[in-house]
Amino acid sequence: MNDYPQVREIWQESFTLHSTDSLENFKEFIRRNPGLSFVEEYENKVIAVALGSYNGRIGYICRLAVKKEFRNKGIAARLNKAVEAALEKIKAKQVFLYCHQNLAKFYLDLGYRTEDDCVVMIKDL
Numbered sequence: 563m564n565d566y567p568q569v570r571e572i573w574q575e576s577f578t579l580h581s582t583d584s585l586e587n588f589k590e591f592i593r594r595n596p597g598l599s600f601v602e603e604y605e606n607k608v609i610a611v612a613l614g615s616y617n618g619r620i621g622y623i624c625r626l627a628v629k630k631e632f633r634n635k636g637i638a639a640r641l642n643k644a645v646e647a648a649l650e651k652i653k654a655k656q657v658f659l660y661c662h663q664n665l666a667k668f669y670l671d672l673g674y675r676t677e678d679d680c681v682v683m684i685k686d687l
């Protein structure tokens with residue numbers, strides 16, 4: 563929870579922030595999904611983050627981001643694999659994520675596949 567301000571800073575430089583990126587949501591996410599989210603630190607500062615969750619059926623990875631000056635060193639791939647390993651430990655059989663099209667190769671290289679004919683649908687409540 564103490565990591566949130568630094569995590570938010572990384573997200574801020576990486577994505578458009580959503581209302582769902584609030585501290586409250588972060589706390590609730592971690593409470594519901596203990597041990598499935600990871601940060602990487604350098605000199606006691608958070609430089610990367612990946613959130614993992616499991617709904618009893620499928621694992622889910624989101625909000626993977628690496629501080630700009632630390633990119634292209636394999637950190638994201640490592641963090642993503644850490645979430646996958648944690649999901650496997652609790653017997654998840656499949657992991658789902660969505661990403662910008664530009665990043666498809668990054669995830670294909672990590673063993674993901676695309677689902678043809680699928681689009682991501684979102685509705686604000």
Ligand SMILES: CC(C)(COP(=O)(O)OP(=O)(O)OC[C@H]1O[C@@H](n2cnc3c(N)ncnc32)[C@H](O)[C@@H]1OP(=O)(O)O)[C@@H](O)C(=O)NCCC(=O)NCCS
Nearest residue numbers: 576626627628633634635636637638639660661664665668
């Ligand atoms: C995507 C991201 C997490 C990768 O982090 P990273 O630590 O640099 O990734 P790695 O070093 O493990 O892997 C780098 C690979 O990702 C690719 N990559 C990174 N950013 C990319 C981009 N914007 N478009 C296309 N490819 C990209 C690199 O080309 C590289 O591929 P290569 O190994 O074949 O050369 C990082 O660029 C980031 O935080 N981006 C903004 C947030 C984001 O888009 N997150 C994705 C979750 S939806």
